[in-house]
Amino acid sequence: MIPRMHRSHRVAGALVGSAVGDALGAPFEFGPAGRFSARFPSPARGAHTEMCGGGSLGWEPGEFTDDTQMALLVATSLVERDGLDEADLFDRFRGWAAADPPDVGVQTRAVLGSGLAWDAAAAEHFRRTGRAAGNGSLMRTTPAAIRFAREGRAATLDAARRISALTHGDPATGEGCAIFHELMRVALEGEDPLAFLPFALIAVPAEHRARWAAVLAEDWTPEQATESNGAVWPTLGQAVWALRHGRDFAEVLRLVIDLGGDTDTVAAVAGGLAGAVFGMGGIPMRWASVVHGRIPGHGNRLWRLADLQQLAAALDGGVQQSYDPGVIPRIGPAEVLPGIWAGNLDGARYSEGDFAVISLCRLGDPFPHPVHRLAYLADNEHNADIDAVLADILDDMAALRAEGHRLLVHCHGGASRTGLVLRGWLVREEGMSVQAATAHVAERWPHLGLWNDSFTAALHRLRPDG
Ligand SMILES: [Mg+2]
Structure with missing residues (x-):
């Protein structure tokens, strides 16, 4: 298949x-x-x-x-x-x-x-x-x-x-x-x-x-x-x-x-x-x-x-150009869920080195953090493999949390992809409904972005009852 x-x-x-x-x-x-x-x-x-x-x-x-x-x-x-x-x-x-x-x-x-x-x-x-x-x-x-x-x-x-x-x-x-x-x-x-x-x-x-x-x-x-x-x-x-x-x-x-x-x-x-x-x-x-x-x-x-x-x-015939995100006003890191922090690109880039960083966007220059995971996730409707990617992210986060690491989840703006993962964590680890998880994150992370419907649909697929 x-x-x-x-x-x-x-x-x-x-x-x-x-x-x-x-x-x-x-x-x-x-x-x-x-x-x-x-x-x-x-x-x-x-x-x-x-x-x-x-x-x-x-x-x-x-x-x-x-x-x-x-x-x-x-x-x-x-x-x-x-x-x-x-x-x-x-x-x-x-x-x-x-x-x-x-x-x-x-x-x-x-x-x-x-x-x-x-x-x-x-x-x-x-x-x-x-x-x-x-x-x-x-x-x-x-x-x-x-x-x-x-x-x-x-x-x-x-x-x-x-x-x-x-x-x-x-x-x-x-x-x-x-x-x-x-x-x-x-x-x-x-x-x-x-x-x-x-x-x-x-x-x-x-x-x-x-x-x-x-x-x-x-x-x-x-x-x-x-x-x-x-x-x-x-x-x-x-x-x-x-x-x-x-x-x-x-x-x-x-x-x-x-x-x-x-x-x-x-x-x-x-x-x-x-x-x-x-x-x-x-x-x-x-x-x-x-x-x-x-x-x-x-x-x-x-x-x-x-x-x-x-x-x-x-x-494959595309142009080879290096990615430069420029300088972005830093957001975060802030602890949104117990042991799990959130931020935007530069908020994460300049964060303390002991964070285990989960990056959900392209970076430009690499980060110095020794524990750093880069997920392949775009903020659009074309993540054909989004269920596998989301499960991979949440499984790694659970293992790193179990080892006692402080996690820092971020994407470019800290809004949509970061929100997907924070909400996914609550749905899967805390058994919350998608609606409850979204409300819970929104209360604690004002930067949450909810415009990507394919993300919310993926969250519903995390729950056995949809
Ligand atoms: Mg060899």
Whole structure:
């Protein structure tokens, strides 16, 4: 069942979902199966979440790895060159590899360090070794799949194969990327990528088709893999398997990381597809809020959630512009409900650092607060996933309150979205009717705004009796 939503939610969900999967899977890389669920038997919504960092390479919580670093090189090259410029992209890859990133795939390192030109390096490596079917080109292809989706099947297949071939000389890897691009193309259109699999396989040349059809079959299970998931076939096979069996974004990622092995890469691939299917609002905010990282060899810029969202929009043909809300007279913070404070954007921005902040709007410059959740919620009628987003917010708030945190809920003006969450808290935690909750908040928070009817409708759906 594919939820209906605007394309922009899916585009952002794909790029952010891939980075989230990468960061979430990184601490479990090369570990045994089941380790993620053993450590997190239930959702970890307090100050410390499943974005735990660590692993053999000592990642920070929420830090993405080489998968996303390379994906961002693909993305920025495609946007800045307005299309595929293989020489430019290969140069960016080389500059990155030369800067000694914490993790580089064996094959990618060999090809990028060979000193050969972009159109010879990978092919030469494949001729010499005969081994080139790693998952290192599949893991970074989400941005290209977004960029070329609007140009149609032939264009996106071609781009997938050409970008893969920059580092991976085995054509089987290019076919894996091509299938991924096709699944992404239909997912961004709001169609079911799983139902589309047979049609995607038609694009694969006959000599590669049977092997791909095997790992993408409806009854294929990860135990049937004939290679480790460092190879390209089981990587896409596992990602598709998890998408088939997970009911939401979080469950898809849990399933795939629990398979063990190359967890960051398989989760990056699964996260890209699941993000396109479930949308940005389907990604738990405790994961999306903390995703971040730098690109070695390409300046010291720190990439965060808002940067990824802007880049995703640019890949889909929008304009890439950073958001500057300007200076707003501060409102709040004020304690409206016990332990729960409210404010507007700058009221929250300049609040005391021990608040656990729940942001319901775009921020511009990031806040300094160590515990900070960013929800994907617009003050309009187009939050297709509003029930899931609201439940995610209220669940996180309950967990953070249970740990004793002072909560600060805010949006741009502190009126409508902030009011939705304060009222939702009373409806769900105190069992109030929507009418009673609205009156209760209005008495204590004069800035409450009630113009968004879709918010009030969502509050009624929080109650079993409507
Ligand atoms: Mg990695």
